[in-house]
Amino acid sequence: MIFTHHPVSETGSVVLERRSLELQDTIHDDTLWLDMVRPTREEDLKVEAFLGITVPTREEMKDIEPSELLYVEDGARYMTGRVLSKVSDSEEPGLAGITFILKGNRLVTVRYEEPQAFRMYTLRAGRATGNGPAAAPSGETILAGLIETVIDRAADVLQLQGERIDRLSGKIFEVKEDPSARNTALQDTLRALGRHGDLISKQRESLVSMERILLSLSATYRTAKAPRELREDVRSTLRDLQSLEEHATFLSSKIQFLLDATLGLVNLEQNNIIKLFSVMAVVFMPPTLIASLYGMNFKAMPELEWQYGYPMAVVMMIVAAVLPYVFFRWKKWL
Structure with missing residues (x-):
């Protein structure tokens, strides 16, 4: 068409x-x-x-x-x-x-x-674009207007992404008591950050390609001594574009920080799970040792003949399990 x-x-x-x-x-x-x-x-x-x-x-x-x-x-x-x-x-x-x-x-x-x-x-x-002959359009002014509109649209996209990233930042550091809800939120955050980072990366690539075009036009207009107004428009658009590139770089850095923070929180969650298993292993280790000792088939085990030998062994295992648990709670490791 x-x-x-x-x-x-x-x-x-x-x-x-x-x-x-x-x-x-x-x-x-x-x-x-x-x-x-x-x-x-x-x-x-x-x-x-x-x-x-x-x-x-x-x-x-x-x-x-x-x-x-x-x-x-x-x-x-x-x-x-x-x-x-x-x-x-x-x-x-x-x-x-x-x-x-x-x-x-x-x-x-x-x-x-x-x-x-x-x-x-x-x-x-x-x-209407204006009055008088100075406002008469040409291929060059149309091209400048198109590139300017592309940059304006890029500014809108980056501003929208910045607002979304700010909302995600608040959710990342929000405290959630429910572990399952916290894990689900972290997974959703990682996916959202990935989408935003990909979109900003594409927008930066678009800006770089537009910058090449503007630099080429600027050099051509300077050599060909194009109208001053057109050269000023190209230089102004180029400055706007470069400021947007800096903003896109800032957003990319912010996304990287949030990714690192999210991955750090995920590691903390994994460490908590591993710590729980480690504590449970330490808690059940002394009772297991006691049960192993009395499970040996030696003839010279006087406790086997005691009337209260079995209750004593059970109490010893309970005490051996409770003491490490109380110690970990006192150290605030749990």
Whole structure:
């Protein structure tokens, strides 16, 4: 599916109008943004013929080599980044590869998923962007707006994860008297921390890929002497992105601390169980020794002939079991 975006002036305000383009339709010359969502080979050929570019395939977009993610070919600048998105074949959010192609005054985006940031920017671009010629959109301003929206969305995700991690932190150190409830809570906490850590790791990877694109754009605009306003927007967006990376690093460190704390509590629970078995073994060791002595088949055992020999042995075993228990309680080992 191909979506085209055309500039439209309404009451002096410049907006982008979105149109769905079928394969047999003609691409208008005033098109500024071609958004290709899960394109077919025929749609790739149509765009390639219109702009004189080569649309990368889905396999090529998965390449991790920097030279395959950022390059210039036939006068077009290709930039591939990773954006956090709800992946179609998974229940958990994943990273979706998106290729941005700048050719002249036009932008082409190639993607196979539906990131929330794209929907947000499409709605924003359909509203008034300002008055006067300075507000006129172009492929470069659309690209800057898309990246800015991706970063805004990343900030929302990190803020939400931070709030969830804070709630988990309170639960980890909450005192529960019921051992079974405490063990269940620790297991649930470990799973939740794993999910949050995985999501933050993916978000950091997305931010790093966007940083590469912004650094490349910044160097290009500085060399080509692009409009100052555009260069300032890129630098400002880059600073915001780097601050988000620091925040993501802080959240990752906090998750690691909470993981260590949770595992420490799990070890304490295991130590308590092992300690209980050890104490029980020590408590029953003296009675076992007494029972073993009187279970020997020796003829010269005068206690066997005593009238109260059996009660005496039972009392000795009880006393031998109670004394270690009282000692452990006095030492507060139990």
